[in-house]
Amino acid sequence: MSCVHYRFQSRxxxxxxxxxxxxxTVGELKRQIMRRERLKxxxxxxxxxxxxxxxxxDDALIPKNTSVIIRRVPAAGLKSSNRRFVGHxxxxxxxxxxxxxxxxxxxxxxxxTENLAEAKASEEDKLKAVMYQSSLCYYSSRAxxxxxxxxxxxxxxxxxxxxxxxxxxxxxxx
Numbered sequence: 001m002s003c004v005h006y007r008f009q010s011r012x013x014x015x016x017x018x019x020x021x022x023x024x025t026v027g028e029l030k031r032q033i034m035r036r037e038r039l040k041x042x043x044x045x046x047x048x049x050x051x052x053x054x055x056x057x058d059d060a061l062i063p064k065n066t067s068v069i070i071r072r073v074p075a076a077g078l079k080s081s082n083r084r085f086v087g088h089x090x091x092x093x094x095x096x097x098x099x100x101x102x103x104x105x106x107x108x109x110x111x112x113t114e115n116l117a118e119a120k121a122s123e124e125d126k127l128k129a130v131m132y133q134s135s136l137c138y139y140s141s142r143a144x145x146x147x148x149x150x151x152x153x154x155x156x157x158x159x160x161x162x163x164x165x166x167x168x169x170x171x172x173x174x
Contacts, residue, residue: 002064004029007049009071019064027058033070045071 004024005014017032030044047054049067062068105113105121110129113119119126 004062004064005049005067006033006046006070007067009069014067021064023061023063025058026055026060026062029062029068030058039072041075043073043075045073047071 001018002021002024003016003018005016006029007014017029017036019028019032026046029046033039033044045054046062046068049069052069055062055068105119105125107121107125107128110116110119110121110125111132113129116126116129116133121129
């Protein structure tokens with residue numbers, strides 16, 4: 001069995017990829033590395049470790065026992081998920097929760113939404129939904145129902161206040 005030694009530019013150690021024959025094509029090496037490393041939405045750039053010469057043709061042959069360096073590059077046509085906060089903008093999103101814009105999601109719909117960053121809603125409603133979703137796993141279903149009530153306006157939207165109210169009510173009731 002022949003092998004090619006590869007490492008990603010961000011790593012210190014080399015991994016080995018075994019194959020049949022004397023050479024492997026650049027395209028086949030990319031496919032096997034992507035499958036082995038479970039990479040999906042990126043492209044790979046391969047260069048020789050000794051000379052830093054980049055393989056540009058997918059049909060180029062890499063001889064056995066060669067060391068290469070792999071660089072990940074975002075796939076063409078995909079938007080970058082690296083977003084930066086520019087600053088507070090008191091634009092239509094801040095006013096829309098008060099005016100009742102029908103294109104924005106309600107708080108009840110936001111509580112069930114997985115990706116709150118992309119949801120069309122006011123920042124205040126998004127923050128309430130984040131607070132609710134992040135603390136949901138710590139409460140029983142009864143406490144979660146009370147927490148949902150508190151995020152919709154009761155107890156000033158503080159989860160701790162609704163939990164305190166729930167525990168005091170259940171202690172008095174027993």
